[in-house]
Amino acid sequence: MAQPLIAILAGDGIGPEVTNAARQVLDALALGLAFEEAPVGGAAYRVAGQPLPPDTLALAKRADAVLFGAVGDPAFDALERALRPEQAILGLRKELGLFANLRPARLFEGLEDASALKPAVARAIDMVIVRELTGDIYFGEKGHRVTKKGLREGYDVMRYDEVEVARIVRVGFDMALTRKRRLLSVDKANVLETSQLWRDVTNEVARDYRDVTLTHMYVDNCAMQLVRDPGQFDVIVTGNLFGDILSDQASMCAGSIGMLPSAALDGEGRGLYEPIHGSAPDIAGQGKANPCAAILSAAMMLRHSLHMPEAADRIEAAVAAAILGGARTADLGGTMTTGAMTEAVLAGLG
Numbered sequence: 001m002a003q004p005l006i007a008i009l010a011g012d013g014i015g016p017e018v019t020n021a022a023r024q025v026l027d028a029l030a031l032g033l034a035f036e037e038a039p040v041g042g043a044a045y046r047v048a049g050q051p052l053p054p055d056t057l058a059l060a061k062r063a064d065a066v067l068f069g070a071v072g073d074p075a076f077d078a079l080e081r082a083l084r085p086e087q088a089i090l091g092l093r094k095e096l097g098l099f100a101n102l103r104p105a106r107l108f109e110g111l112e113d114a115s116a117l118k119p120a121v122a123r124a125i126d127m128v129i130v131r132e133l134t135g136d137i138y139f140g141e142k143g144h145r146v147t148k149k150g151l152r153e154g155y156d157v158m159r160y161d162e163v164e165v166a167r168i169v170r171v172g173f174d175m176a177l178t179r180k181r182r183l184l185s186v187d188k189a190n191v192l193e194t195s196q197l198w199r200d201v202t203n204e205v206a207r208d209y210r211d212v213t214l215t216h217m218y219v220d221n222c223a224m225q226l227v228r229d230p231g232q233f234d235v236i237v238t239g240n241l242f243g244d245i246l247s248d249q250a251s252m253c254a255g256s257i258g259m260l261p262s263a264a265l266d267g268e269g270r271g272l273y274e275p276i277h278g279s280a281p282d283i284a285g286q287g288k289a290n291p292c293a294a295i296l297s298a299a300m301m302l303r304h305s306l307h308m309p310e311a312a313d314r315i316e317a318a319v320a321a322a323i324l325g326g327a328r329t330a331d332l333g334g335t336m337t338t339g340a341m342t343e344a345v346l347a348g349l350g
């Protein structure tokens with residue numbers, strides 16, 4: 001990688017504000033990165049009539065990594081599904097083969113009071129949710145039809161094949177090897193055939209990972225345990241839909257959805273990095289958004305796609321220092337603007 005090219009797809013709502021903050025932090029580190037921007041989501045629909053224009057997709061494919069903001073705009077909720085902003089992120093994941101979604105959730109020291117949980121319970125949170133991202137009910141056959149009785153019916157097929165399950169479960173096991181050597185697979189095998197296959201394949205893959213202790217949990221129990229005792233979790237591997245829901249839940253347990261980054265990886269080093277919060281249209285353009293999730297996503301990009309782990313460590317340490325020093329945006333119970341929070345992180349870069 002001579003000069004790594006980063007595609008910046010800021011998108012909708014608070015996407016541009018937080019992506020800009022992440023860009024400032026990357027610039028401050030002077031890593032010799034090149035940046036190119038392109039519209040995505042509702043912003044792209046406005047200028048190009050579609051949420052994922054060919055030029056945007058081409059840039060994402062050409063780039064070494066994608067730094068993504070958020071998509072979603074209530075103005076476009078009534079459009080046919082293919083034209084809605086959310087299709088952009090789903091299309092990017094599918095087109096780039098980004099099947100492995102890493103969503104780390106940990107409680108930053110000092111944020112105990114921001115958590116929806118008791119401080120003593122929240123303090124123990126340090127987990128990674130490994131979510132499958134290109135299969136499941138998201139991408140199965142779906143549509144609307146009319147039943148024999150003449151009723152309108154909507155349907156979405158949940159499905160996985162064994163190759164799709166095995167490759168994400170391996171990502172989970174590999175992650176577990178770098179942590180506490182414990183992997184929890186979350187499914188709904190007591191009801192769903194898709195989950196039964198998931199569980200069978202997971203047990204088969206486990207034979208290649210004798211050093212990792214594998215356990216299984218039903219998703220409803222997992223949702224309950226996440227608020228009861230989240231400290232029990234280390235690495236969780238799960239499907240697309242369950243991972244979507246559990247990662248939002250984990251984020252609030254850890255203080256704020258404004259703190260959680262994510263990586264979507266293709267297994268070969270290429271990735272798309274995005275805060276797990278959405279476009280937050282209610283606060284867009286007001287300078288209130290917490291930029292930490294986007295900044296931490298940039299750190300994940302440096303670690304997973306650009307082989308710059310020291311720079312990633314510096315960013316993560318700077319965010320931790322800013323939080324410990326009392327920097328707080330509104331979601332964390334404070335009054336700082338996006339700009340002030342970014343300054344606090346920049347100051348911590350040293």
Ligand code: IPM
Pocket residue numbers: 071072086089090244276278
């Ligand atoms: C996420 C989001 C997306 C998803 C939406 C915007 C399509 O909720 O990344 O978690 O459901 O995957």
Ligand code: MG
Pocket residue numbers: 244245248
């Ligand atoms: Mg989600």
